[in-house]
Amino acid sequence: MNVFVIGVGLIGGSFAIDIKATFNEAMIYGVDKNEENLKQALSLGFIDCTSDLESLEKADIVIVAIPVDATVEILSIILDKIGDDCLVFDAGSTKKKLCETIERHHKRRNYLATHPIAGTEFSGPQAAIANLYRGKTNIICEVEKTAFKLQEKGMEIFSRLGMRIRYMDPGSHDKHIAYVSHLSHISSFMLGKTVIEKEKNERDIFDMAGSGFASTVRLAKSSPDMWTPIFKQNKENILETLKEYIANLTHFKGLIENEDFLAIHKEMEETNYIKTILKGIA
Amino acid sequence: MNVFVIGVGLIGGSFAIDIKATFNEAMIYGVDKNEENLKQALSLGFIDCTSDLESLEKADIVIVAIPVDATVEILSIILDKIGDDCLVFDAGSTKKKLCETIERHHKRRNYLATHPIAGTEFSGPQAAIANLYRGKTNIICEVEKTAFKLQEKGMEIFSRLGMRIRYMDPGSHDKHIAYVSHLSHISSFMLGKTVIEKEKNERDIFDMAGSGFASTVRLAKSSPDMWTPIFKQNKENILETLKEYIANLTHFKGLIENEDFLAIHKEMEETNYIKTILKGIA
Incomplete structure (x- = not known):
């Protein structure tokens, strides 16, 4: 099984680690514009x-784990290059724009739009961890x-990696994720x-910060x-959440x-x- | 060593646990208005x-770990009742009002104003833990x-419990803690x-929340x-931090x-x- 991981940072790297550990036959190809x-x-x-992208024709699985603007740019190119039995999935935190972009691509059926709710605040290859x-x-x-058949292929990976699945339309995904992730x-x-x-000239002050602030x-x-x-x-959805968050803070300030x-x-x-x-x- | 813990919740209870473990001779008396x-x-x-408060004359140490308004109400009464060699300290997250309240008390020298930067989001006796x-x-x-001599007594406890000490005036404490704790x-x-x-009618949505939101x-x-x-x-300091926080959010919203x-x-x-x-x- 030839697995191409495009973007070998926290998300792509953590997929690579678990897939290597779970599928003995997996051969992992790393693609990244950063040498x-x-x-x-x-x-x-x-x-x-x-x-590199030119070698994608031998891929069985392509995992796209790069910033969402780069995914929008590159996904059509990836779909152009893969074979008919290859599954491509991404891990981006927005889904609507991406799904719209490749809606009419002749290989749309080779793509599965996914968003694993997993990550840490770190990034890069060294941030990749097992069992993320x-x-x-x-x-x-x-x-x-x-x-x-490609849904099944994806499900086998997600299931062996220990994930549970939720189905959602891209618009609802982007709306709700704005509240439970982007706003945070x-x-x-x-x-x-x-x-x-406020405190840049008060270096000692951060001794006062506890685990609550850190969290x-x-x-x-x-x-x-x-x-x-x-x-x-996700501009429109995020503006909506920000408007409500600021209104709640302003109301709370008024109460004080x-x-x-x-x-x-x-x-x-x-x-x-x-x-x-x-x-x-x- | 008779240690009176007033307020046997997360903070007082965690002091009790560590003091019992560290001072063999400690006898811990619990005082709480909640039976x-x-x-x-x-x-x-x-x-x-x-x-109860009536028995405080036999106390060597009194730890006040109750809400800060209750501490302001009760601290003078505690100081009235203790013996001359007893040390009283509190753990409240505001210090100015409290220090002002007992400024002229004839037993001011028996009180040490402290704020251990430690805690969890839980409360009550069952939240008390070792090594907090x-x-x-x-x-x-x-x-x-x-x-x-009472400073020394306090330092011995804090040192044996593994704490590092920072000294600060109450006004600066309340100003800076507003930024690194109260605003959070x-x-x-x-x-x-x-x-x-937003999501109260969308019970499934919280499946979308990850560790970032939780944190x-x-x-x-x-x-x-x-x-x-x-x-x-800490009204005035908190209003200041909130004003700046809301301004930063509003500016960021404008950029989007x-x-x-x-x-x-x-x-x-x-x-x-x-x-x-x-x-x-x-």
Whole structure:
């Protein structure tokens, strides 16, 4: 089984590690425009050799794990080059634009639109880890547009890697993921920015920061190269979530200004409901 | 050594556990207005017996670990009742109001104003854990106002529990802690609120939430009873941080609206500096 991993960073590399461990017959080809990343991936051992887009005709599986704007640019080219029995799937955090882009491609049935809800705040080949996908959700969009046999091929990989599957249309995916993922990244980046701006001349202050701050600001370590195109592609949904988030913060600020501490207590008590929601996530 | 723990929840209970483990001669007296908490603390075994404020004259150490408004109410009463060689310290997340309240108390020198930067999002006796304070920072305010021998007594406890000490005046403490702790809690609570409001009728959506969301919204599980009085006592500083946070979010929203993705990339890249800051915290 020839597996081409396009983008040998955290996401692609972690797929490579688990596929190598799970499928004895897998041969992993690494493709990356960054030569340094390819060298690292080789020396870390999760790819067997480096390759390029011109060699895709021998691929059985192609995993696209690059920023979402690059995926939109390159997916048609990949589909042009693969054989009829090859499955291509991506791991991007936006699905609508991508699905629209290749909607009429003559090899649309070779592509499966997926979003594994897995990752860390780190990036690059050295961030790749084993079992990243175990117990995680994989969201699959427009499954009916993928050839049945290739769906099966994908499912076998996801199942052996320990993922559970949810099906969703690309529009709903992008709308909801804006709330449960994209907004978290912005809230975290802006929290980091606010504190850095205020405290940049107060180097000792970060001794005061505890695990709570670290947890809330963790996502502000994420890669701007990866996240900028996500915000671009999901602009409308993200603006909606940001509008509501800012409105809630402004309302809370008003309650503090007016010293309405009963209402503040009530807001927090109601939001404690998140405990129930989070059970089983973290 | 008679140690009175007033408030046998996460903070007081975790002190009790470590002090029992570290000082063989320690006898732990639990005081709590909640009978159920006392029962739990007894059955969990981290207090040796229950007690009350009337018995404080036999205390060598009093640890006050209750919401900050209750501490302001009760600290003078505690100081009235203790003997001359007793050390009282608290663990509250605000220090200015408290220090002002007991500024002229004739037993001011028996009190050490401390804020151990340690905790979890859980609360109550069952949340108490061993080694909560190991490797954590303990901020001490107005150390010069505490009797030298009682400072030493406190330091011995903090040192044996594995804490490092930072000294700070109460005003600076409250200002900086607003940035590195209080703002994180509000950003997290409002993130939780925004997502719950939007998604309350979409029960399946939380399958889409990953560890990033869980991390960012973790503090929204925190106790409203503990946090409402903190927001009340540190109102002015928190309003300042919230104003800046909302301004940064609004600016970022504007960049997305105007599709200025170069600027968005730059904001995130600069905020990645948080990696350097966080080293050694989480």
